[in-house]
Amino acid sequence: xxxxxxxxxxxxxxxxxxxxxxxxxxxxxxxxxxxxxxxxxxxxxxxxxxxxxxxxxxxxxxxxxxxxxxxxxxxxxxxxxxxxxxxxxxxxxxxxxxxxxxxxxxxxxxxxxx
Amino acid sequence: xxxxxxxxxxxxxxxxxxxxxxxxxxxxxxxxxxxxxxxxxxxxxxxxxxxxxxxxxxxxxxxxxxxxxxxxxxxxxxxxxxxxxxxxxxxxxxxxxxxxxxxxxx
Numbered sequence: 151x152x153x154x155x156x157x158x159x160x161x162x163x164x165x166x167x168x169x170x171x172x173x174x175x176x177x178x179x180x181x182x183x184x185x186x187x188x189x190x191x192x193x194x195x196x197x198x199x200x201x202x203x204x205x206x207x208x209x210x211x212x213x214x215x216x217x218x219x220x221x222x223x224x225x226x227x228x229x230x231x232x233x234x235x236x237x238x239x240x241x242x243x244x245x246x247x248x249x250x251x252x253x254x255x256x257x258x259x260x261x262x263x264x
Numbered sequence: 265x266x267x268x269x270x271x272x273x274x275x276x277x278x279x280x281x282x283x284x285x286x287x288x289x290x291x292x293x294x295x296x297x298x299x300x301x302x303x304x305x306x307x308x309x310x311x312x313x314x315x316x317x318x319x320x321x322x323x324x325x326x327x328x329x330x331x332x333x334x335x336x337x338x339x340x341x342x343x344x345x346x347x348x349x350x351x352x353x354x355x356x357x358x359x360x361x362x363x364x365x366x367x368x369x370x
Contacts, residue, residue, distance in 0.1 A: 185360070192360060192362030193360040195358070198357050204344075241307055241308070252313060254356050
């Protein structure tokens with residue numbers, strides 16, 4: 151039973167390009183959470199999704215960032231026209247449908263904007 | 265007021281010491297509480313869930329105080345390997361505190 155899989159592990163983009171980060175949740179998990187972590191800082195909540203639905207996107211920047219979790223396939227976090235300030239580690243976590251259960255994390259994608 | 269607040273530390277303690285962290289939360293309706301551990305540049309991993317009655321796992325004890333809206337983590341007999349950042353998590357929407365950094369020194 152594979153854990154949460156994120157890819158790529160490392161991503162380098164030039165300013166103005168698009169970054170697409172993928173997250174495959176654990177088998178049987180229908181909840182996905184995305185977080186951003188800047189160096190020496192804590193995890194900042196970005197978005198909470200269930201299959202085909204965005205439940206809470208209050209942590210997402212209003213521009214350039216979007217997330218989806220389609221019926222089939224991984225969850226995608228998309229950053230358009232990246233800027234240097236987008237450089238960070240992006241973690242996703244998944245949890246099952248059951249209430250009050252912990253979430254499991256992927257190893258993260260480290261985005262570097264040059 | 266932030267949804268989840270933690271003292272960022274750092275906490276520097278000698279081996280064998282007892283150390284405690286608190287985490288306050290703003291949503292009184294929250295039902296889920298966890299402590300996670302994050303090592304440098306790695307993903308967070310679940311340390312323990314926090315139950316209403318309090319719970320213990322070896323050297324680690326977690327407690328919930330609903331009236332004052334905080335959870336706590338107590339680590340007894342600290343080991344060098346306990347050095348990490350400890351993150352509290354509140355709610356089904358998994359809101360993390362900023363983390364408390366612990367360094368255990370010989």
